Amino acid sequence: MSDQQTDDAPLASSRRSDAPAELRETVAGGEGSTMSGRSVTINRPPAEVFAFFRDFSNLSQVMENVERIEVLDRTRSHWVVKAPAGRTVEWDSTVTHEEQDRLIEWAADKNAGIANSGRVEFEAVAGRGTVVTLTTLYDPPASTVGKVIAKMFQREPAIQARRDLNRLKQFLETGEVATAAVNRQQHEEDA
Amino acid sequence: MRALAWHGKHDVRMDNVPDPEIVNPRDCIIKVTSTAICGSDLHLYDHVIPTMQSGDVLGHEFMGEVVEVGPKSTLQKGQRVVVPFTIACGGCYHCNKHQYSCCPNGLPADNQDIARSAYGQEMSGLFGYSHMTGGYQGGQAEYVRVPFSDVGPIVIPDGVDDDKVLFLSDILPTGWQAAEYAQIEPGDTVAVWGCGPVGLFAVQSAFLMGAERVIAIDHYPHRLDLAAKFGAERLNFKETDVYDALMQMTGGIGPDAVIDCVGLESHGLAFDNIVDRVKQATFLGTDRIHALRQAILACRKGGRVSMPAVYGGFVDKFPLGAFMEKGLTLKTGQTHVQHYMPALLNAILEEKIDTTFMISHRMPLEQAPDGYKMFSEQQNEVTKIVLKPGMAA
Numbered sequence: 001m002s003d004q005q006t007d008d009a010p011l012a013s014s015r016r017s018d019a020p021a022e023l024r025e026t027v028a029g030g031e032g033s034t035m036s037g038r039s040v041t042i043n044r045p046p047a048e049v050f051a052f053f054r055d056f057s058n059l060s061q062v063m064e065n066v067e068r069i070e071v072l073d074r075t076r077s078h079w080v081v082k083a084p085a086g087r088t089v090e091w092d093s094t095v096t097h098e099e100q101d102r103l104i105e106w107a108a109d110k111n112a113g114i115a116n117s118g119r120v121e122f123e124a125v126a127g128r129g130t131v132v133t134l135t136t137l138y139d140p141p142a143s144t145v146g147k148v149i150a151k152m153f154q155r156e157p158a159i160q161a162r163r164d165l166n167r168l169k170q171f172l173e174t175g176e177v178a179t180a181a182v183n184r185q186q187h188e189e190d191a
Numbered sequence: 192m193r194a195l196a197w198h199g200k201h202d203v204r205m206d207n208v209p210d211p212e213i214v215n216p217r218d219c220i221i222k223v224t225s226t227a228i229c230g231s232d233l234h235l236y237d238h239v240i241p242t243m244q245s246g247d248v249l250g251h252e253f254m255g256e257v258v259e260v261g262p263k264s265t266l267q268k269g270q271r272v273v274v275p276f277t278i279a280c281g282g283c284y285h286c287n288k289h290q291y292s293c294c295p296n297g298l299p300a301d302n303q304d305i306a307r308s309a310y311g312q313e314m315s316g317l318f319g320y321s322h323m324t325g326g327y328q329g330g331q332a333e334y335v336r337v338p339f340s341d342v343g344p345i346v347i348p349d350g351v352d353d354d355k356v357l358f359l360s361d362i363l364p365t366g367w368q369a370a371e372y373a374q375i376e377p378g379d380t381v382a383v384w385g386c387g388p389v390g391l392f393a394v395q396s397a398f399l400m401g402a403e404r405v406i407a408i409d410h411y412p413h414r415l416d417l418a419a420k421f422g423a424e425r426l427n428f429k430e431t432d433v434y435d436a437l438m439q440m441t442g443g444i445g446p447d448a449v450i451d452c453v454g455l456e457s458h459g460l461a462f463d464n465i466v467d468r469v470k471q472a473t474f475l476g477t478d479r480i481h482a483l484r485q486a487i488l489a490c491r492k493g494g495r496v497s498m499p500a501v502y503g504g505f506v507d508k509f510p511l512g513a514f515m516e517k518g519l520t521l522k523t524g525q526t527h528v529q530h531y532m533p534a535l536l537n538a539i540l541e542e543k544i545d546t547t548f549m550i551s552h553r554m555p556l557e558q559a560p561d562g563y564k565m566f567s568e569q570q571n572e573v574t575k576i577v578l579k580p581g582m583a584a
Contacts (some may be wrong), residue, residue, distance in 0.1 A: 021248055043283050063302075117540045162307070163300040170296045173488055174339070176215040177265065178299045178316065180326040183212035 012135045024117075024137055028096035029107035031115035032137030044130035044172050046122040050101045051118060051174060053132075062167035062177060063137040064160070073155025078106075115139040132168070134161050192334035193580070194248040200292045201567075203560050206568055207584055208248060210577035211328065211336035216263035219340035219368040221272060225353040226330045226556070228521050228576045229361060231454075231501050232385045235321070236563050239455060240503055242305060251276035251318040252360040253355060254329025257340075272344035274337050275528035278316035281342030291315065295554065297338055297434050298325050309504070314525065329572065331559055333580045337468050340471035345532045348540070349427040351584075354577065355539055356416035358388070358546045364531035365393025365453075369499035372522035380404040382437060382446035382489065383423070384482040385438040386414035389499055391453035394423045397450075406440065408482075411515035411571040437489045445491035453482035454500030456497065489512055498523035512531045549575045556580040 005014060011023045012035045024030040042049050052058050056069045056077045067088055070078040075095040080088050091112035097105040107117035118136035125131050167177050181187035198205040201346060211220055229252050234240050236523065253274040256265045266272065279286050280298030285293040295303065305323045306313040312523045316338075319329015325514035328335065337344060347356050366389045371379055381397045382389050386409040397405050404455060407418035415425040424434050487510050489495055494517050514521070538544045551574045556560055562576045 014280070041284065045289075159304060163303070166295065166300040166303055166313075169283075170280075170300070171281050174217070174296050177213060178218060178297050178338065180280075180299055180302075180316070180328070181214050183209055184214060184326050186209070187214045 010037050010133075010135075013037075017041050020137065023135065027107075027117055027119050027135070027137065028105045029094070030105075030137055031107055032117055033115070034137050034139065035135065035137050036161055037133065038161045038165055039131055039133040039137045040162075040169050041125065041128050042169045042172050046101045046124045046130045047174060049130045049132060050104075050122045052146045053122075054098075054104060062171050063164045064167070073079075132165060134165060136161060192333040193556065194328070195248055195250065195556070195578075197235060197247045198245045201236060201564075202250065203563050205557055205559060206248075208246075208328075208332070211334050213259055213303055213468075214262045214336065215338060217341050218257035218261040218341050219257050219264045219266050219333055219337050219344070221253075221255035221274065221337055222258045223255040223330055223333060223335060223580050224255050224271070225357045226250050226332075226578050226580075227357060227362075228252075228559070228562055228578070230389065232563070233355070233503060233567055234455065234503075238568055240321050244322060244326070247319070247321070247326070248332050248571065249319040249326040250329035250331030250361065251320055252357065253318075253335060254347070254360065255335070257339070257344075258334070260340065262584050266344065266346070270336070271347045271359045271534070272348075273347060273359045274330065274335070274344045274358050275359075275364075275532060276318055276320075276324065277525060277528050278318065278338055279343065280528055281529070286342075286529075289530040291376050291527040291529040295553060301333040302326060307343050308312075317525075330420075330555065331578060337497070340354060343529060345536060347536075351540065351558070352547075353552055354547045356536065356546075357529075357534055358392075358538075359532050361528065362388045363392050363535055363544070363546055364528045365499050366394075367396045367531055367535060368524075368526050369393040369450050369452065370396035370402075371497075372497035373397065373450055374450060374498075374520075374522075375400045375402050377401045378403045380406065380441055380448065381448045382406045382408060383418070383450045383502065384408045384486050385450060385452035385454075386411065386418045387452060387570075390414075390450070391417055391421075391574075393450050393452055393499070394418045397423050397479070397514065398422055398529075406446065407439065414570045414574060417574065421549070430448065433485055434489050441491070445489050445494065445500055447491055448474065448495040448497060449486040449490045450497045451483045451486050451500045451512050452568040453481070455502050455504075470485070480509065484510055485510065487519065488518050489519055490517065490519055492517045496521045498522055499526070501556075550577050552576045553582070555582040555584050558584065 020035045023035050027047050057071050060066045060068050067080045067082050078092050080090050093106050094110040103121045105119045116138045121133045123131045148153045170177050192208050194208045194425050249422050257270045277292045279291035279294035280296035292315045296317045298313050302325050303313035304377050316325030329331045370393050379402050381394050394405050405534045407413050407423040425583040556578045559578050566573050
């Protein structure tokens with residue numbers, strides 16, 4: 001396999017072993033040795049999608065394993081993520097670069113115990129709304145915290161990212177997140 | 192409440208299950224007044240559709256009275272509605288193109304992985320039809336939670352019998368879409384494989400769309416007779432070589448359009464079908480497509496293949512060469528029910544379409560397990576079973 005990308009594919013879909021390192025160079029404060037990329041089309045203007053996403057406290061409504069996200073200041077936020085046996089794991093994250101209505105880059109602080117950084121881009125597409133592309137870099141789980149993060153990502157961050165993006169789409173397009181729960185109690189147990 | 196729950200192959204029971212409640216703002220709850228057993232429910236009964244779980248409540252053809260509404264529902268308590276079996280949001284890219292059965296917003300994100308792996312993308316949620324389509328509780332129950340009630344259910348005027356409008360939920364739009372997908376031109380001959388409810392509605396629809404002749408193919412004499420009532424010519428594949436008959440009836444050209452209303456459990460004694468049966472029975476996961484093979488071989492060159500029939504997985508011996516060399520066009524898909532409901536309701540009210548002719552049995556919901564057994568074992572006489580909660584036995 002060539003050691004340079006020769007096609008027009010998104011870097012996060014590359015099979016080359018040095019692609020994550022190249023991707024890391026493109027994300028401000030980027031850390032993590034494994035990458036995933038997912039995109040979803042949301043039938044809403046970029047300004048609206050960006051505004052919802054940028055207020056991180058909103059994201060617990062669509063991210064399955066996030067209990068809450070506290071906004072500390074303009075760039076810093078505190079993440080509380082569900083762990084097994086009713087426990088939670090917490091860390092701080094910093095916005096390392098952003099462009100209004102276009103992109104946000106972030107990296108977890110060292111206290112996370114595991115590298116976790118990435119970029120989310122918002123691109124207007126005529127007649128279809130906004131393409132949201134989420135690119136994440138992370139380290140495979142080794143430590144205890146890493147295992148919790150693996151659980152958060154259901155062992156496959158790409159799948160979890162897709163689920164979370166689809167919930168984001170559902171919430172912004174319909175005002176609700178789809179559930180097959182027959183009643184409120186079941187809905188809470190599923191959450 | 193009481194509901195018909197699936198517990199395994201040929202094992203459905205009336206269970207006590209929790210009552211549904213409003214969960215999301217656009218929900219409503221309906222009290223079911225009529226619900227039918229669909230031919231595709233038999234695919235679940237026969238356990239050839241994956242991702243079923245014990246206790247799943249079945250039923251995707253149902254109607255009833257609105258008894259509770261969420262804050263964003265536009266329905267009112269007391270209204271009578273028919274519910275489309277496809278759960279669609281009404282506002283996404285696909286819904287705006289009226290491709291309602293492609294709407295991803297009613298399918299819980301956790302359930303999307305299965306379809307993503309199997310099909311490349313997720314489909315819409317469906318009521319009572321496995322966990323790949325959302326794991327929603329179905330309508331063969333006393334009550335149902337209906338998502339997106341502001342855009343899905345269609346309100347039925349007072350004084351119109353349930354039996355006339357119930358099939359707007361699935362099979363009437365499905366038969367209509369099948370005929371539409373056959374792109375019928377005046378003077379055309381259309382051949383329809385399978386005279387179950389969808390096939391019978393496809394026959395009726397094809398004539399309404401200007402077909403000169405419709406040829407109906409089945410092996411149940413009673414079902415063929417129902418098709419003949421609408422003017423179709425009958426072919427019984429138990430006593431006739433279907434390909435030879437079609438060639439002679441069409442001057443050696445073949446039907447201009449063919450419609451497969453049979454699907455993944457195709458009957459037939461041909462060798463290819465016997466091999467398919469063995470593979471299906473041993474969970475090698477191939478669908479049985481004998482009827483579709485025959486339809487493709489019979490179809491005239493440059494003709495159209497419409498396929499409303501349900502398929503779930505992979506097929507063997509798909510005659511791709513014949514398909515390509517003859518320049519055929521295939522159009523298929525789950526039905527975009529919401530797209531067809533308003534016009535078809537009008538057609539029913541104006542008595543242009545009759546739907547009640549195919550109802551062979553009406554029974555209390557409590558007898559639903561007997562209904563499944565009858566529908567499965569006596570397909571000649573039993574064309575359609577409508578279940579009524581609260582009906583006296």
